[in-house]
Amino acid sequence: xxxxxxxxxxxxxxxxxxxxxxxxxxxxxxxxxxxxxxxxxxxxxxxxxxxxxxxxxxxxxxxxxxxxxxxxxxxxxxxxxxxxxxxxxxxxxxxxxxxxxxxxxxxxxxxxxxxxxxx
Numbered sequence: 001x002x003x004x005x006x007x008x009x010x011x012x013x014x015x016x017x018x019x020x021x022x023x024x025x026x027x028x029x030x031x032x033x034x035x036x037x038x039x040x041x042x043x044x045x046x047x048x049x050x051x052x053x054x055x056x057x058x059x060x061x062x063x064x065x066x067x068x069x070x071x072x073x074x075x076x077x078x079x080x081x082x083x084x085x086x087x088x089x090x091x092x093x094x095x096x097x098x099x100x101x102x103x104x105x106x107x108x109x110x111x112x113x114x115x116x117x118x119x
Contacts, residue, residue, distance in 0.1 A: 006113060007066040008041075008051035015039060015055045022053065064101070066111035072100050075112055079104075092118040 012018050019030040019039045030053060032039040039053035056062075069075045072090050080086065083105035092098040098114040 003067045003069050005065050006049055006068040007111070008049060009064045009066065009111065010051070010053045010062075011056045011059070011064065012053070012061045013056050015053050018053050062109060064109050064111050066099065066113045068115050069112050070115050072098065072112050072114055076100055076102060079110075094118055 010018060010022070016032070016039075019032060022028050022041070023030050027044070029042040029044060030039045031042070032053075034040070037055075041051045041053060043050055076086055076090070079102040084102045086100070086102050087109055088099070088101035090098065090100045095117065098116070098118045099111055101109055101111045103109050
């Protein structure tokens with residue numbers, strides 16, 4: 001079964017500036033009033049996907065998309081077997097999401113999210 005793209009993330013050293021930039025440019029609602037200061041993007045439409053705008057923690061600016069999978073560990077292993085590299089191991093944020101990230105053979109970063117919300 002194909003896996004859907006379910007989230008995008010814009011990572012920038014100037015993430016707070018980009019909250020306003022993308023809100024003004026595309027009419028997105030960006031809400032960063034959470035403990036992590038993560039800018040949750042609501043596009044206010046039934047089309048497309050929502051996402052987030054966040055800081056880089058000293059890493060280069062980037063744009064990442066997240067694909068929903070049933071078994072993150074198995075998909076990470078498959079990504080490695082096909083020439084990818086694990087960037088962020090399986091990580092759970094209780095009540096929110098379980099995710100991981102890998103780079104493809106050309107160095108592009110791709111995120112994986114579990115189809116189930118962790119407790």
